[in-house]
Amino acid sequence: MPSFEQCYRAVESRDSRFDGWIYIAVTSTGIYCRPSCPATMPKRQNSRFYATAAAAQEAGFRACRRCLPDAVPGSPEWDLRADVAARAMRLVDDGVVEREGVGGLAARLGYTPRHLGRLLVSELGAGPLALARARRAHTARLLLETTALPITDVAFAAGFGSVRQFNDTIRTVFASTPTEVRQASRRKEPTNGAVVLRLPYRPPYDVDSVWRYLQGRLVPGLEEVDGPTYRRAVQLHHGAAILELTPGDGFVRCALRLDDLRDLGPAAARCRRLLHLDADPAGVAEVLGRDPLLGPLVRARPGLRVPGSVDPFETAVRAVIGQQVSVSAAATVAGRLVTTYADPLAHPSGSLTHTFPTAESLASADRLPMPKARTRTLTALAAGVVRGDLDLSPGADQAEADAALRALPGLGPWTASYVALRGLGDPDAFPGTDLGIRRALVRLGVEDQPQAIAALAERWRPLRSYAAQHLWTHGSAAGLDGGGETGGLGTKNHHEGQAA
CATH class of the missing domain: 3.40.10.10 (DNA Methylphosphotriester Repair Domain)
Structure with a gap:
């Protein structure tokens, strides 16, 4: 504080x-x-x-009924920090307490429930149950304001164990009954059956660069762009969902079509992570803007974000697919995996037909549309997640995940750094061997030597992920061959270094 x-x-x-x-x-x-x-x-x-x-x-x-303090961008602390409190906050947002209880949350973090409670009260002023209760109240308010669901359905969809608990919480948090919260809603718009949310962000926000990143690597059957709207299918904890994201002024309009409304909170949290909406652009610009090399790039794009992921496992798979191939080729291969190994949507929408394959389906796959060495890496990755040797959940310990990734056959520093940057939201990951980054640095007058690049990147800690994003974007704008990835996935001619 x-x-x-x-x-x-x-x-x-x-x-x-x-x-x-x-x-x-x-x-x-x-x-x-x-x-x-x-x-x-x-x-x-x-x-x-x-x-x-x-x-x-x-x-x-x-x-407060006027400013709705629960409807603000999340604290960037939970993205920047890698400690237990931040990991716990990310897991609470993902609904772990509702699904597994406080004991399950504590077990994931390696603590006893009592010790975790003391730690969170000390760091955040509230224990796991209180944090989950605040999240449930926020989700309930969104459902009351944006849907015509019966009050009882809202209560259980938000994660409450009983209608009485739901009513008591809404009265305590908002000083109103659920019916009064619904009647006071000022947002009335057609939803066509979707739950519509406004996901706020801290300006400035470079919408164009994020949407170019998303559009540049669409996987057939999984993702599409319809005008200004990015749409994709995703498998959540209780069922599948289709996410529709459209940029607005100070917020992103998020329309969610959920098989199970209990997934509303985690779905919204994943959308925020994908678009990096909880970032603090002013803080990043203040730190990196002082750097003599990066400063001009940062000042030119003060609202640049680091696009994330709705599923870290998916990010890891796509990173492995993208080793030594172009972005378009990687998307094509990923599309084949989707149609062959993923579950089809019960209700396809537009070109969206499937979710992404699960770790279980890929771990048991015998033939994949890629070279044998990469197939071995991919199946080992999936098997590690299935066994629990590799944790890629929102609350993963980033150092442990990095070590587990690098221990896999054929998966080296570039892929591990990329997964940390995109999938786990590590603000200080830097894939310095990436061809796009190297060419952007050469254009800026830096010698193309691994040791020189690594030494240079040290001065950008603890925000090296933002530095990488600025370099990728600079290379893309300059039209550098191999530098147009704007994010690292599948940078052409990149060589991972095949680990044993």
Whole structure:
């Protein structure tokens, strides 16, 4: 947490950059808000600051009806940090507490439930149950505002164990009944059966570069772009879903068609990770903008994001497929895997017909449309996930995942770094041997020597992933052969180095 004075100044200036980082609670009203809330400025002695909405709720405050503090971009802390608290937050967003309980969350992180509870209260001001409760309340509000589902269905879709628990939570958090929350909704638009959300982000946001990245590597049957809308199928915890993402002013419109509404929260979290909506572009620009080499690139594209993934396992598979082949060839091969080994959608939509193959289906595959060495790498990758030797979940320990990836046959530093960068959201991954990065650096006057590039990248810690994205984008804009990937997957002529 920043100091009280820093927090209070952010509220005094209505600084929206702090929305999602901190929450202000006012003892005289019993309400908590985002820092940019236009309500009257509270006195210092009545102000309390919290790191999470859950912590404010645990302290007895209810959410402001005017600024909706639960509907802000998530804190970039949970993307930047690799500690247990950040990993726990990512798992809570993915619905682990609802599916596996606090014991399951603790086991995934290697702690006892009691120890994990103490750690999270110390770091975040709230334990696992309170964090999950805040997430359920947010999901319930979205369902109440955007769907005509019966109240009972909303309760169970949001993850509540009973209607009574649901009603009590909504009254406590929003000071309203579920019916009153629904009636007060100001967002009324046709949904055609989808759940429509607005996913906010911190401006600036370079929408064009993210959408070019997505459109440049569409996998047939899995993804498509329809005008400004990116659409794809994805397998979630309780069923399949189709995600539709359309950029707006200050938010991305997200339409979700879910087989099971219990997947709403995890689906929204995956969309945020895919588009990197919780990033802090001002902070990144402040750090990397001072660098003499990267500074001009950063100032030219202040809202550049690092596109992520809806499924780290899918990212790893596509990275293996992309070794030593072009982006278009990698997408073609991935499309063959999708139609051969993935589950078909019960209700195909447009060109979307399948989800991505599961680890179980690829681990047992005997023939894949790629060379034998790469087939061996891919089946070993899938088998490692199935056995549990390789954790690619949102709460994965990044160092352990990197070591497990590099231990696989035919999978070296480039692929491991790429999976960390795209799949696991590591802000400090840097695939320095990538051809696109190397050519961009040569254009900037850097010697094309691995040791020189590695030494140079050290000064960009802990934001080397952003540095890589700026270099890829710079190479693409310059039309460098092999540099147009804008993300590393399948950079042509790249050589991984076949590990034994």
